[in-house]
Amino acid sequence: MYTFLNDSFVPDDKAFLHVSDLSIQRGYGIFDFFRVMDSYPLFIEDYLERLYVSAKEMHLKVPYEPEQLKALIFELIQKNNIPMSAIKVILTGGYSPDGYQLADKANLIMVQKPMNFPAAGFPTEGIKIITHEYLRDKPHVKTINYVVGIWIQNKVLEQKAADVLYHYKGEVSEFPRCNFFMVRKDNTVVTPGENILEGVTRKHVLRLAAKKYKIEIGSVTLNDIVQAKEAFLTSTSKRIVPITQMDETIIGDGKPGKVSKDLYNDLVRLESAERLKGT
């Protein structure tokens, strides 16, 4: 297995950074993450676009032009030959002279790992989520900072929940690694518009939803969710997962909803069409 490190493909067990890197010293860096299906990186343009935006926002320079980086990703896929997998592209703050100042050069890492795709078919059971008051730093940037998400995992498990939804003063934003959607009683598909990372899956689900339903991008409160007919989360690794309980509140009729299922099926179809681009 190869990892790409700055300018070369190195065996996985030789891919190291020096301890002076700002990601180690101060947790400073950004990344992106996408799935590889039958050796084709799904929606690669969307993920690369977000990577460059995140880098710019954090004053980091990607050491390649997008087309060069894309070619290196295809080379990594060819070298590793793991048809169903995921790739993480990480850009760190680099080797800092004093452990605080940004380095002149960021460090670029591209790691590929086998990944089981979400099970085929829309889930028959919904998940329980809990809520937590927290606003992410630089929410529109895909930073490597997941401190609160990781710290709160014990509580999530204790409450027999599957994830934690962040809100600030009752205004909902997102999960540590997923976006939030709800469906109102009139079938309007609603998702928060602020203080979020603009997920690639969220973008596709919104486009698909707009073809059939009314969509709304804006404020979502915890109370709105209590009134909702359906709720679900979206992410690259999970696609669409129905939510049927939030803290002690059952959402809708407590079962995965029809609109969520419909959008799930549309998303799977979109993935298959995207996958054909690689043939």
Ligand SMILES: Cc1ncc(COP(=O)(O)O)c(C=O)c1O
């Ligand atoms: C904070 C945050 N929000 C949302 C998402 C979902 O984004 P995507 O659909 O691009 O995976 C992620 C993905 O890891 C994330 O880290």
